[in-house]
Amino acid sequence: MSKVINKAYFESFSNAALMLLSFEAVMDAIEVVSDGAEIREFDETYVGLVGASLALSVLFERQTGSDASMVSGEHLAQERRHLLEGGEPPTFSIPIVNTPREPLRPEVFDHLTTLQLASASFNYADKVFETISNHSPHALEMAEARVSSLDAVTALRSLVLRLAGGSMTDLAKHAAKITGPSSETLQ
Structure with a gap:
C-alpha cells in the first residue's frame, strides 16, 4: 500500500523536519542535474521536488496563515501587470501571522466555569509544550510559546484561587495545610 503524498500528509511533520525534507530533495535534484541526468516527470527526483x-x-501557511499558491499567483499577476503597463515595480508583499504580543488579562478568565478554567490552563500549557517540542525555536514560535505560557499560568492561578476560596489569604491557608507549619523543603 503506497502513501498519498499531498499537503495533508506533510501537515503532521514539524517545521524542522519539513525544512530538512525540502533541503534533501533540492540537494538530490542538484546532484542529478550536476551528473548530467534529466529529471523526468514522476521519477524519484521529480516526486522529491513535488514533496519539497x-x-x-x-511551512509558508504555518508562518503566514496564507496559501503559498495563492500568494505566488498574486505576485505573478502583479509582475505581469507591471510588464504590460509599466510603472513602479511590484512590492510582492508577504502576509504575516499576528501573534499575540501580550498575554490575556486575569479578568478574562473570571467568567469561565471551573472546568473551563482547568481546560484553558491545560490547553495553553499544551500549546507551549507542542510549540517548543515540534518547532524549531524561531522568534514567531517562541513569542507564541511565551504568551501561551503566561496565559496558562494566569488561568491556573485563577483556578487555584477559585478552588481555594477566592483570595490570597484563603490560598495561603490551604498552602499551609499542604506544606505544614515548618519551612522545610523536600530534598
Whole structure:
C-alpha cells in the first residue's frame, strides 16, 4: 500500500523536519542535474521536488496563515501587470501571522466555569509544550510559546484561587495545610 503524498500528509511533520525534507530533495535534484541526468516527470527526483514544494507550502501557511499558491499567483499577476503597463515595480508583499504580543488579562478568565478554567490552563500549557517540542525555536514560535505560557499560568492561578476560596489569604491557608507549619523543603 503506497502513501498519498499531498499537503495533508506533510501537515503532521514539524517545521524542522519539513525544512530538512525540502533541503534533501533540492540537494538530490542538484546532484542529478550536476551528473548530467534529466529529471523526468514522476521519477524519484521529480516526486522529491513535488514533496519539497508541498512541505514548503505547509511551512509558508504555518508562518503566514496564507496559501503559498495563492500568494505566488498574486505576485505573478502583479509582475505581469507591471510588464504590460509599466510603472513602479511590484512590492510582492508577504502576509504575516499576528501573534499575540501580550498575554490575556486575569479578568478574562473570571467568567469561565471551573472546568473551563482547568481546560484553558491545560490547553495553553499544551500549546507551549507542542510549540517548543515540534518547532524549531524561531522568534514567531517562541513569542507564541511565551504568551501561551503566561496565559496558562494566569488561568491556573485563577483556578487555584477559585478552588481555594477566592483570595490570597484563603490560598495561603490551604498552602499551609499542604506544606505544614515548618519551612522545610523536600530534598
